[in-house]
Amino acid sequence: MAHLAISEKIGYAMGDAAANLVWRGALAYLALFYTDTFGLTAASAAMLFLVVRLSDGITDIVMGMIADRTDTRWGKFRPWVLWSTPFLGLFMVLCFTTPDWSYDNKLIYAYVTYIGLTLAYTLNNVPYSALMGVMTDDDRERTSLSGFRFAGAFLGGLCVMGFTPALVDYFGSGDQAQGYQYTMYVFAGLLCGLMFITFATTKERVKPQHSSDATLGKELLDLTKNLPFIILPLLALTLFFYYRNTPTAIFLVAVAFAIWLVIRRLLNNPPAESSGSQQDMLDLLTNKPWLILLGIGFLTMMFNGIKYGVIAYYFKYFVGDEVMAGSYFVALLVVSILGALSTSYLSRQFGRKRLFIVSLIAASVITGCMFWIPQGNVFQVFALGCAAEFFAAIMPTLFFSMLGDAADYSELKNGRRATGLIYSAGTFVQKTGGGFAGALVLLVLASYGYDGMDQSTIAQSLPGMQWLMSWIPAAFGFVAAGLMLLYPINDQMQARMTQELQASRTAS
Numbered sequence: 001m002a003h004l005a006i007s008e009k010i011g012y013a014m015g016d017a018a019a020n021l022v023w024r025g026a027l028a029y030l031a032l033f034y035t036d037t038f039g040l041t042a043a044s045a046a047m048l049f050l051v052v053r054l055s056d057g058i059t060d061i062v063m064g065m066i067a068d069r070t071d072t073r074w075g076k077f078r079p080w081v082l083w084s085t086p087f088l089g090l091f092m093v094l095c096f097t098t099p100d101w102s103y104d105n106k107l108i109y110a111y112v113t114y115i116g117l118t119l120a121y122t123l124n125n126v127p128y129s130a131l132m133g134v135m136t137d138d139d140r141e142r143t144s145l146s147g148f149r150f151a152g153a154f155l156g157g158l159c160v161m162g163f164t165p166a167l168v169d170y171f172g173s174g175d176q177a178q179g180y181q182y183t184m185y186v187f188a189g190l191l192c193g194l195m196f197i198t199f200a201t202t203k204e205r206v207k208p209q210h211s212s213d214a215t216l217g218k219e220l221l222d223l224t225k226n227l228p229f230i231i232l233p234l235l236a237l238t239l240f241f242y243y244r245n246t247p248t249a250i251f252l253v254a255v256a257f258a259i260w261l262v263i264r265r266l267l268n269n270p271p272a273e274s275s276g277s278q279q280d281m282l283d284l285l286t287n288k289p290w291l292i293l294l295g296i297g298f299l300t301m302m303f304n305g306i307k308y309g310v311i312a313y314y315f316k317y318f319v320g321d322e323v324m325a326g327s328y329f330v331a332l333l334v335v336s337i338l339g340a341l342s343t344s345y346l347s348r349q350f351g352r353k354r355l356f357i358v359s360l361i362a363a364s365v366i367t368g369c370m371f372w373i374p375q376g377n378v379f380q381v382f383a384l385g386c387a388a389e390f391f392a393a394i395m396p397t398l399f400f401s402m403l404g405d406a407a408d409y410s411e412l413k414n415g416r417r418a419t420g421l422i423y424s425a426g427t428f429v430q431k432t433g434g435g436f437a438g439a440l441v442l443l444v445l446a447s448y449g450y451d452g453m454d455q456s457t458i459a460q461s462l463p464g465m466q467w468l469m470s471w472i473p474a475a476f477g478f479v480a481a482g483l484m485l486l487y488p489i490n491d492q493m494q495a496r497m498t499q500e501l502q503a504s505r506t507a508s
Contacts, residue, residue, distance in 0.1 A: 011201025013152025161329030301433025339393030364477030
């Protein structure tokens, strides 16, 4: 087993600190930026989040396959972390730039730059996430590494969430559009430095066997034949979520049934008749731990995404102090760092599955109680919010460490290990869950008549902000806890899988 030095764990964590300068910034402030500075309507911004995030989820799967088939002297995944960084910093700035154009042209610009940002994030974060799966074959070390990773993530989030309002005021001097743009210049420079540290300090050690002689080009061409089975369910879900009417519900059911029939036929085919990309997909669809983690990752991202997506609105209008949102973000992220670093110890004491369930229930109950906080009571907002955040920080830490277990399960069952593809589930559910969460925040506010350019609509939208800060995200947490009960891999089973895989790799 490969035990990692503290310096390598910290170096790896710097990558997610950098990524979360983008991810936490976009998640926390982009909706508010679009509606109150850029000038989009809440409904247009909601559709933007849905379309871009869901379409980008497809590129995560493609990137996972590309990364799995990359072979350089630096490894499979580390080179992509380095190559993608300049593009990530560039689109971070462009996304928060407000051109002096007509509404329609600005909307097109928002789509182009947001798509560019999410694509650059895909090129960077899918390989970065998969890197965890090949740095060590020890599941306890992966849990520890995941704790360091999310401590770094929350530290990066602390920078962007805690200091963005003050930096926007400082650089903008009353001009928020200029303030956002200049603030992102600072964060983009910091991002590039942190990503280089990750590339320079990490090492890939687990070397999966080659499972296919097909070229990357041939397998990507073959993948395009399978993309409709991914695109159609996402399209149906998007239509149902946005329009919520009977025809789209019927369409969703019909698509799900058709996809089930096709997959059932493919599963009955002999493995020799399936192409490499088809076999990768079928391995995922028969990987029960991965499927359950996919659902849990989406639900926990909805839980966290809704909470973080409404905070800027909640403090600006319900609390009445927009700048205090930065202090609240700082408090949450300090607690998050403690939660992430505690995960390794707590998982050894209680087991990862049990800890995950307890964390989901505790965070959901505490979050739901925020509904009854009186308007303007800042102490209760901070107290309950920080208490819930300690448990919420444990969720992504466990999720990404357990994706490594799903990769072990696939390798043991099928003799194939598509680490990049399996870990692409992490960024896939981050983006789709984040897209749905951001869109849901905007749609709920729109249903209460919210218009960021019309102050007369604010009072009537305050109840929507209360629900979004409490029971709406809590509902997703309770559903995730129920789903986690079905997860089949406990700590004893994981230990057996690790021993069998080590023996198999040694023999080969």
